[in-house]
Amino acid sequence: LALAMSIFSEVPQAPPVAVFKLTADFREDSHPQKVNLGVGAYRTDDSQPWVLPVVKKVERLIVEDSSLNHEYLPILGLPEFRSAASKVALGEDSAAIKDNRVGGVQALGGTGALRIGAEFLRRWYNGVNNTATPVYVSAPTWENHNAVFADAGFKDIRPYHYWDAAKRGLDLSGFLDDLEKAPEHSIFVLHACAHNPTGTDPSQDEWKKIAEIMKRRNLFVFFDSAYQGFASGSLEKDAWAIRFFVSEGFELLVAQSFSKNFGLYNERVGNLTVVARDNENLTRILSQMEKIVRTTWSNPPSQGARIVGKTLNCPELFAEWKDNVKTMADRVLLMRDQLKAKLQALGTPGTWDHITQQIGMFSFTGLNPKQVEFMIKEKHVYLMASGRINMCGLTTKNIDYVAQSIHEAVTKVQ
Amino acid sequence: SPHLNVNRLFSNTVHLLGMGPPDPILGVTEAFKRDTNPKKMNLGVGAYRDDQGKPYVLNCVRKAEAVIAEKKLDKEYLPIGGLGEFAKACAQLALGADNEVLKSGRNITVQTISGTGSLRIGANFLSRFHGGPRDVYLPKPSWGNHTPIFRDAGMQLKAYRYYDPSTCGFDFKGALEDISKIPEQSVIVLHACAHNPTGVDPRPEQWKEISDLVKKRNLLVFFDMAYQGFASGDIDRDAWAVRHFIEQGHNIVLSQSFAKNMGLYGERVGGFTVVCKDAEEAKRVESQLKILIRPIYSNPPMNGARIATTILNTPELRAMWLEEVHGMANRIIKMREQLVAGLKKEGSSHNWQHVIDQIGMFCFTGLKPEQVERLTKEFSVYMTKDGRISMAGVSSGNVGYLAHGIHAVTK
Numbered sequence: 083l084a085l086a087m088s089i090f091s092e093v094p095q096a097p098p099v100a101v102f103k104l105t106a107d108f109r110e111d112s113h114p115q116k117v118n119l120g121v122g123a124y125r126t127d128d129s130q131p132w133v134l135p136v137v138k139k140v141e142r143l144i145v146e147d148s149s150l151n152h153e154y155l156p157i158l159g160l161p162e163f164r165s166a167a168s169k170v171a172l173g174e175d176s177a178a179i180k181d182n183r184v185g186g187v188q189a190l191g192g193t194g195a196l197r198i199g200a201e202f203l204r205r206w207y208n209g210v211n212n213t214a215t216p217v218y219v220s221a222p223t224w225e226n227h228n229a230v231f232a233d234a235g236f237k238d239i240r241p242y243h244y245w246d247a248a249k250r251g252l253d254l255s256g257f258l259d260d261l262e263k264a265p266e267h268s269i270f271v272l273h274a275c276a277h278n279p280t281g282t283d284p285s286q287d288e289w290k291k292i293a294e295i296m297k298r299r300n301l302f303v304f305f306d307s308a309y310q311g312f313a314s315g316s317l318e319k320d321a322w323a324i325r326f327f328v329s330e331g332f333e334l335l336v337a338q339s340f341s342k343n344f345g346l347y348n349e350r351v352g353n354l355t356v357v358a359r360d361n362e363n364l365t366r367i368l369s370q371m372e373k374i375v376r377t378t379w380s381n382p383p384s385q386g387a388r389i390v391g392k393t394l395n396c397p398e399l400f401a402e403w404k405d406n407v408k409t410m411a412d413r414v415l416l417m418r419d420q421l422k423a424k425l426q427a428l429g430t431p432g433t434w435d436h437i438t439q440q441i442g443m444f445s446f447t448g449l450n451p452k453q454v455e456f457m458i459k460e461k462h463v464y465l466m467a468s469g470r471i472n473m474c475g476l477t478t479k480n481i482d483y484v485a486q487s488i489h490e491a492v493t494k495v496q
Numbered sequence: 497s498p499h500l501n502v503n504r505l506f507s508n509t510v511h512l513l514g515m516g517p518p519d520p521i522l523g524v525t526e527a528f529k530r531d532t533n534p535k536k537m538n539l540g541v542g543a544y545r546d547d548q549g550k551p552y553v554l555n556c557v558r559k560a561e562a563v564i565a566e567k568k569l570d571k572e573y574l575p576i577g578g579l580g581e582f583a584k585a586c587a588q589l590a591l592g593a594d595n596e597v598l599k600s601g602r603n604i605t606v607q608t609i610s611g612t613g614s615l616r617i618g619a620n621f622l623s624r625f626h627g628g629p630r631d632v633y634l635p636k637p638s639w640g641n642h643t644p645i646f647r648d649a650g651m652q653l654k655a656y657r658y659y660d661p662s663t664c665g666f667d668f669k670g671a672l673e674d675i676s677k678i679p680e681q682s683v684i685v686l687h688a689c690a691h692n693p694t695g696v697d698p699r700p701e702q703w704k705e706i707s708d709l710v711k712k713r714n715l716l717v718f719f720d721m722a723y724q725g726f727a728s729g730d731i732d733r734d735a736w737a738v739r740h741f742i743e744q745g746h747n748i749v750l751s752q753s754f755a756k757n758m759g760l761y762g763e764r765v766g767g768f769t770v771v772c773k774d775a776e777e778a779k780r781v782e783s784q785l786k787i788l789i790r791p792i793y794s795n796p797p798m799n800g801a802r803i804a805t806t807i808l809n810t811p812e813l814r815a816m817w818l819e820e821v822h823g824m825a826n827r828i829i830k831m832r833e834q835l836v837a838g839l840k841k842e843g844s845s846h847n848w849q850h851v852i853d854q855i856g857m858f859c860f861t862g863l864k865p866e867q868v869e870r871l872t873k874e875f876s877v878y879m880t881k882d883g884r885i886s887m888a889g890v891s892s893g894n895v896g897y898l899a900h901g902i903h904a905v906t907k
Contacts, residue, residue: 088747088773089681089716093625096783099576099790123572131570145565151551152800153543154761190609190793197792229791347573348798376641377648378792380612384762385799 100225104464113462115483119475120464122278122443123347124312124410127477134345134406136399140389152384157372159188159353159382163391167353170394171307171321171336178328182361187354187371188382192308192339193226195354199304199335200234201374202367207302208267213237216268218260220244222468224278224306227271242270245280250436250448252282254291261295269302274336275320276313276442279470283313283441289323293330303327303334311343313442315411317404333359340390342443343407349386410474414443417476424485430492445471453491461487528878536876537894539885542692542857543761544726544824547891552824554759556816560806563813569802574795576786578607582801585808586767590721590735590752597742601775604782606789607796610766611722611753612641617768618718618749619649620788621781628681628716635659635671635685637882639692639720642685656684659694664850664862666696672709680714688721688750689734690856693884697727697855703737707744717746722753727856729825731757731818747771754804756857757821763800828857831890838899846906859885867905875901 098106104120126132144150158164164186169179178184189195200217208215213235219227221241231239242264243256261270272292277283284292296303305327310320324336340351354371358364375381393399422437437445449457449469457463463484465471476484524540546552577583587598587605597603608614623630632651634642635658643653656678657670678684686706691697698706710717719738725731741748747770754765768785772778789795807813836848851859863871863883871877877898879885890898 088777089627090625090770090772090777090781092627093777093780093784095780096787098783099786102575131572133568133571137571141565145561151553152557152760152762153551154755190797191795193790193794194792226791226794229787233788233791341573346571348571348795350793350795350797373644374648376612377645378613378616379609379764380641381762381764383609383764383797383799386797 101466104466107458108464111462111464115480116462116464117475117480117484118464119471119484120466122342122472123474124342124345124443125474125477127413127479129475129477129480132345132410134403136393136402136406137345137389139402140392140399143392144385144388150388155188155381155384155387157375157381158368159186160384160387160391162395163387164188164353166391166394167338167340168355170317171310171324171338171355172328172357173318173321173325176325176328178357183358183364185356185358185364185368187356187368187375188387189337189352189354190350190379190382191341191352192306192337193230193352194350194379194382195337195339195352196227196230196306197234198371198374198378199337199354200231200236201378202371203269203302203304203335204235205374206367206370207269211235216240216265218242218264218268218270220271220273220277222279223271223273227306231271244277245282245446247448250433250446251439252284252288254284254288258291258295261292261299261301264299264301266300267302269304270296271304271306272323274305274307274310274324276309276444278308278442279444279466279468280446281440281442281444282436282446284323286322286326289326293327293332297330297332303332305334305336307336308339309342309442310338311404311407312411312414315408315415317407328357333357340386344390344393344403346386346389349389350383351386351390414473417473417481418445420478420481421473421476421485424481425488428485428489430485430489432492443472443474445473447471447488449488449491453495456491456495457487461490463487524878524880527872531876531878533876535894535897537878537889537898539877539879539889539898542756542886542888544756544759544857544888545891547827547893549889549891549893552759554817554820556807556813556820557759557803559816560803560810560813563806563810564802571798574607574798574801576606576789576795577782578796579798579801579805581809582607582805583767585805586752587769589731589808590724590738590750590767590769591742592732592735592739595739595742597771602772602778603769604772604778604785605767605769606782606785607801608751608766608768609793609796610755610764611720611751612645612766613764613796614751614753614766614768615642615645615720616649616792617785617788618751619646619651621770621785622683622716622718622749623650624788625784626683626716628683629679631679632683632685632718633675633678633715635687635691637693638685638687642720651683654682658691659696659860661862664696664860665853666698666702668698668702672705675706675709675713675715678713678715682715683718684710684715685718685720686737688719688724688738690723690727690858692722692856693858693880693882694860695854695856695858696860698737700736700740703740707741707746710741711744711746717741717748719748719750721750723756723856724752725757725818725821726825729822729829731821742771747773754800758804758807758817760800760803763803764797765800765804828887831887831892831895832859834892834895835890835899838896839903842899842903844903844907857886857888859887861885861902863902863906870905871901875904877901
């Protein structure tokens with residue numbers, strides 16, 4: 083009975099998203115010592131997901147509050163969440179907040195915040211609907227950055243030098259050079275901290291150099307902040323770059339994710355912080371953000387925003403949260419120390435200082451694609467083809483096996 | 497304060513852009529909030545209210561939440577297409593568990609951010625892959641957000657006649673005439689039940705003729721079903737049109753929302769389905785939907801989908817839900833009857849039968865803009881300019897006042 087020719091007969095099969103395919107392959111693997119160092123979610127030392135104690139507490143409070151219902155949130159989201167989220171990024175004493183020129187758009191995770199920001203910039207930045215404005219993303223960067231800006235309509239997405247594979251660190255001169263040469267008004271996507279996938283962040287002095295050029299050349303600052311608190315264990319430290327740029331007078335966007343630092347991955351909690359020139363500009367910007375949100379998801383989901391909003395706005399809960407975050411950050415730091423120590427003890431060729439110099443969830447090991455393949459196929463240790471490992475996948479129980487596997491990969495496979 | 501010399505172009509450009517106009521529907525609520533008249537009525541936004549005028553959290557929802565809390569689940573990312581069990585239950589609800597489409601696996605259903613998110617994914621998908629004309633035909637009138645959703649996705653909007661203001665009913669002849677002229681392979685949007693904003697639905701025999709004509713024109717059908725169960729009180733009856741079209745061989749695309757029928761508004765629970773030629777095509781389509789979804793929000797929120805799935809898949813909760821949705825629909829139907837009775841009692845000489853004939857949350861009263869303005873200014877009754885009222889905002893406590901006001905501005 084079906085109509086003759088399907089209109090979808092020409093739809094090609096798309097390749098699977100790599101990071102999820104990796105987890106799918108890991109799940110199917112029956113090897114007893116398998117380790118998943120792929121997707122970026124925190125794990126305890128027992129390799130279990132961790133629902134933060136403060137989150138459990140707040141969820142109970144929400145369940146017990148019979149005055150709460152499931153009504154629509156405003157288009158821009160839960161007001162107390164938005165303001166608290168922006169405050170976490172910019173700081174308690176933020177002059178910009180006091181000047182009433184900071185606003186938030188609650189979004190579906192960091193991805194949603196990036197997308198709304200990208201859509202806004204494509205429509206209203208550097209002219210009207212100027213799809214030709216270059217967008218620069220770091221080389222390498224989170225694999226979804228490209229698609230977010232491309233699907234928002236930008237036609238010219240370029241890499242900026244970032245990772246120096248030879249020295250396993252930041253290619254600062256390449257980065258600064260790209261900033262000098264970028265067309266005026268280009269958009270630069272900057273990782274606020276814990277760069278994904280390399281774990282390599284600019285130092286404060288390096289950020290200052292970056293800011294100086296960006297200011298002089300009128301380049302647009304779009305921060306991606308997915309790991310505040312998670313990187314160093316300190317909210318303030320991890321937000322230093324954002325706050326510095328704001329203090330330097332930049333109007334900018336910050337896409338914030340609370341997936342990792344609140345462990346609320348599947349509740350999709352994010353916030354797009356807008357730092358505008360003044361309140362009048364902010365008002366107009368937010369009104370246009372509303373229009374974008376309305377045709378994307380109408381209004382955002384309430385559960386996750388309630389949890390985060392409640393936590394950030396209550397001093398005791400806030401303190402408890404910071405503690406939970408530090409617990410996660412400290413475990414990652416411990417694993418970094420131990421992995422480096424074990425590789426050094428094994429005498430694995432090469433230097434491994436980058437393991438402890440890098441920060442956040444990820445480490446760019448420096449393993450090449452062939453070595454990565456060996457790790458997966460022969461050792462059942464799953465990592466991204468780029469050599470990126472999720473430090474959270476390491477535990478005191480599997481770290482010896484992983485270290486040994488890396489050792490074999492490096493010594494046996496060129 | 498720091499000298500804000502940087503990025504002048506950002507400010508300069510932004511300076512050019514005006515204020516976005518307030519959303520017409522949500523703007524009504526804002527005005528309502530500011531009004532101090534104790535008798536004020538908010539008949540704007542379409543969220544259900546109980547007979548005390550309060551938001552209603554369904555009992556089955558509360559019970560499902562308790563069940564879920566006990567399970568102490570983790571918060572790990574869902575797949576891009578959402579909770580698998582949800583997608584399955586969602587499709588079953590729409591198509592019927594025995595539907596051949598489900599058995600042959602030739603549908604792909606993904607969890608979406610409620611109805612809006614579903615429509616947007618669908619629009620984006622068609623924009624990218626539909627080889628036919630870029631025109632999407634909406635009924636005249638349609639939900640206000642349909643137009644900007646399709647437009648932002650890169651499609652063009654056209655209309656087919658639907659509402660007949662002279663009868664406050666369905667312009668069946670006009671619809672058929674217009675549909676017969678739609679170029680082949682264009683997209684046509686149909687409201688599965690409880691048309692928004694008019695409340696006017698085709699009768700089954702009219703749906704049959706529409707289906708035949710649409711088939712003849714070889715159009716791609718995009719069903720928007722935001723009110724399954726909420727219209728007649730019966731979920732199968734409300735899905736009749738969708739199921740009939742599939743049975744007739746249309747490979748439809750379908751948006752579903754659980755905002756109203758489960759009262760899960762703010763949890764953003766919805767589904768998007770593409771009925772494909774076969775399971776192989778469904779796999780290809782699925783892979784492309786994921787490519788579309790990932791750069792918007794990566795993967796959907798868990799909470800609402802868990803609640804909906806628990807309800808749909810737990811027999812006692814499902815039964816409870818069917819009763820509650822029946823109850824909500826019944827209250828609306830009763831308010832329609834009481835409004836008409838009230839208007840008669842006020843002495844209105846107009847024919848108000850359409851208030852009873854229309855179905856679902858909304859009623860196209862037939863009031864003209866000037867009359868709406870008077871109703872708002874003089875009686876603090878808030879509604880949209882097109883004369884649409886949300887019946888959910890009517891209660892046994894205020895229906896008499898509403899009848900009085902409507903009579904006053906129409907006599």
